[in-house]
Amino acid sequence: MPYKETYPSQLLSEAVEAISSLPGVGRRSALRLALHLLKQPAENVHHFTDAIDHLRDDACYCRRCRMISDDELCSICADRSRDQRTICVVESVRDVMSIEATGQYHGVYHVLGGIISPLGGVGPSDLTIKELCERVAQLEDPSSAEIILALSGDVEGETTAFYIYRQVEASGIRVSSLARGLGFGDDLEYADTLTLGRSIVNRQEFRP
Amino acid sequence: MPYKETYPSQLLSEAVEAISSLPGVGRRSALRLALHLLKQPAENVHHFTDAIDHLRDDACYCRRCRMISDDELCSICADRSRDQRTICVVESVRDVMSIEATGQYHGVYHVLGGIISPLGGVGPSDLTIKELCERVAQLEDPSSAEIILALSGDVEGETTAFYIYRQVEASGIRVSSLARGLGFGDDLEYADTLTLGRSIVNRQEFRP
Numbered sequence: 001m002p003y004k005e006t007y008p009s010q011l012l013s014e015a016v017e018a019i020s021s022l023p024g025v026g027r028r029s030a031l032r033l034a035l036h037l038l039k040q041p042a043e044n045v046h047h048f049t050d051a052i053d054h055l056r057d058d059a060c061y062c063r064r065c066r067m068i069s070d071d072e073l074c075s076i077c078a079d080r081s082r083d084q085r086t087i088c089v090v091e092s093v094r095d096v097m098s099i100e101a102t103g104q105y106h107g108v109y110h111v112l113g114g115i116i117s118p119l120g121g122v123g124p125s126d127l128t129i130k131e132l133c134e135r136v137a138q139l140e141d142p143s144s145a146e147i148i149l150a151l152s153g154d155v156e157g158e159t160t161a162f163y164i165y166r167q168v169e170a171s172g173i174r175v176s177s178l179a180r181g182l183g184f185g186d187d188l189e190y191a192d193t194l195t196l197g198r199s200i201v202n203r204q205e206f207r208p
Numbered sequence: 209m210p211y212k213e214t215y216p217s218q219l220l221s222e223a224v225e226a227i228s229s230l231p232g233v234g235r236r237s238a239l240r241l242a243l244h245l246l247k248q249p250a251e252n253v254h255h256f257t258d259a260i261d262h263l264r265d266d267a268c269y270c271r272r273c274r275m276i277s278d279d280e281l282c283s284i285c286a287d288r289s290r291d292q293r294t295i296c297v298v299e300s301v302r303d304v305m306s307i308e309a310t311g312q313y314h315g316v317y318h319v320l321g322g323i324i325s326p327l328g329g330v331g332p333s334d335l336t337i338k339e340l341c342e343r344v345a346q347l348e349d350p351s352s353a354e355i356i357l358a359l360s361g362d363v364e365g366e367t368t369a370f371y372i373y374r375q376v377e378a379s380g381i382r383v384s385s386l387a388r389g390l391g392f393g394d395d396l397e398y399a400d401t402l403t404l405g406r407s408i409v410n411r412q413e414f415r416p
Contacts, residue, residue, distance in 0.1 A: 006308040008283065008301060009276045011259075011267045018259035021252075022241055033230055035301060037260055038267060038276065044229075045264040049257035051219075051226035052245055056253040059219045059246060068217045068246065075216065093216060093243060100214040 012038075064135065066111040066128045068093050076100075076108055083107040085145040089132065089164060091115050091157075095150060107148070110135065115151065116160040124163055133167050142173040149177040220246075272343065274319045274336045276301050284308075284316055291315040293353040297340065297372060299323050299365075303358060315356070318343065323359065324368040332371055341375050350381040357385040 007013035012034060020030035037045050061067065062074035065087075069075070076082060076096075086107030090096055096109050112127040132147075139145050147168060151157035165175050181199040182191055191199075215221035220242060228238035245253050269275065270282035273295075277283070284290060284304075294315030298304055304317050320335040340355075347353050355376060359365035373383050389407040390399055399407075 006305060008304060009267055009278045011263045011278055012276055012301075015259045015263035018256045021256065023244055024237070024240075029232070031302065031305075032232075034260075034263060035276075036231055037264060040264075042264055045260060048226045048229065049261050051223045052242075052253065053257050055219045055223035055242060056245060056248075056250055059217055068220055068243075070217045070219055093220075094239065096216060097214060097239075 061111075065109045066113060066131060067096055067109060081106075085139065086148065087132075087135065087146070088148040088150050090150050091152065091160075099150065107146075112160070115156045116163055117156050127160075129164060129167060132164065136168050136171050136173055139171075139173070142171045144174075146174040146176060149175065151177075153180060269319075273317045274321060274339065275304055275317060289314075293347065294356065295340075295343065295354070296356040296358050298358050299360065299368075307358065315354075320368070323364045324371055325364045335368075337372060337375060340372065344376050344379050344381055347379075347381070350379045354382040354384060357383065359385075361388060 007016070012031075015034040015037075016027060016030045019025060019033050020027045022030075025033070037048070059068050059070065060072070062069040062077055063072055064077045065074060067074045067076070071078070077084075083106055087110050088099065088105060088107055089110045089112060090099070091112055091114060093111060096111065099105050099109075110128065110132050112129065112132075114122050114127050116122060116124055116127065136142055136145075136147070147164070149161040149164060151161050161177060168175065179202070180195065181202065182188070182195065188196070215224070220239075223242040223245075224235060224238045227233060227241050228235045230238075233241070245256070267276050267278065268280070270277040270285055271280050272285045273282060275282045275284070279286070285292075291314055295318050296307065296313060296315055297318045297320060298307070299320055299322060301319060304319060307313050307317075318336065318340050320337065320340075322330050322335050324330060324332055324335070344350055344353075344355070355372075357369040357372060359369050369385060376383065387410070388403065389410065390396070390403065396404070
């Protein structure tokens with residue numbers, strides 16, 4: 001049943017309108033959040049809105065890897081202790097955070113800013129693939145460097161990976177992709193046949 | 209498994225911190241929202257934060273019914289066509305909006321700002337019950353006026369209703385509460401016994 005809205009206040013109505021423009025936030029949740037903010041001390045609310053304004057106004061993208069950054073060069077690209085010749089290609093900043101959280105990777109990144117999706121209207125030129133090719137072209141002795149394609153395992157991810165591979169293969173750079181297989185703790189019985197099949201083909205030496 | 213967070217940007221980290229302070233918004237959702245806002249045009253983001261700041265800074269509470277209002281007196285209290293001698297007592301602004309949406313009520317409201325909850329640390333003095341008693345005391349000929357207790361049907365709602373009843377009964381004002389019974393479209397078989405029992409005791413004349 002549609003919920004006819006009669007706001008007691010124009011200010012409330014406008015705040016609800018603004019909050020419900022966020023993805024995944026409906027008008028009822030937006031009203032709940034607006035009433036919550038109204039009850040908070042004014043300085044808390046200003047702190048909240050200032051943090052968002054600052055993010056939008058002052059955050060920029062790293063000129064090398066296109067990750068969100070406070071400076072022209074992000075903290076990872078600026079870190080001399082990281083291997084600048086191993087470039088992990090990811091879809092978004094969230095993927096960078098996921099990989100960083102593992103603590104297992106010591107190279108640098110390249111954030112595509114999306115994934116090739118003909119249905120979604122996203123083509124190669126909408127992503128930072130050109131910038132990636134330029135990075136590869138600037139590498140000394142590319143054959144001893146590596147690109148890791150850390151993209152999702154769906155059709156769009158595979159398409160994007162293949163497209164990037166074709167763009168960089170001439171440079172002679174080594175191109176790898178994430179290992180696919182059974183997750184830790186996964187039950188063999190419930191694994192899908194494609195994953196299980198790949199796990200058998202790409203079996204690894206047992207190292208107890 | 210706890211998610212170790214390594215934000216690539218201090219600004220992003222602060223925005224996520226701020227957004228996740230909202231009730232029901234976890235840190236992953238907050239990150240998703242922050243990245244969404246980062247992709248929006250700057251003017252949209254400023255419109256979003258301005259709407260929230262304006263709500264917090266400029267909205268006030270109606271001096272009569274304590275509802276959120278843009279003026280000293282809310283649009284309902286200021287409306288001469290509404291019956292100012294029938295006062296519907298509700299817990300929150302959201303309840304006012306729900307009742308207004310029915311289009312069946314033409315009196316005014318009194319917003320308690322919460323409900324008596326000993327476990328939640330909310331006592332009568334935390335609510336606008338004193339203000340309600342003052343409103344009742346200022347009514348001419350209270351015995352021809354009415355208070356409708358539109359509170360939830362749980363223990364806290366009943367406690368609050370009873371407390372208010374005891375505060376105003378001496379004035380002689382008529383006190384009613386919302387009808388309880390089977391909802392429209394409810395299946396008899398699945399109704400709880402308490403509701404069904406009350407529906408039988410408080411049965412109404414059949415008007416086809």
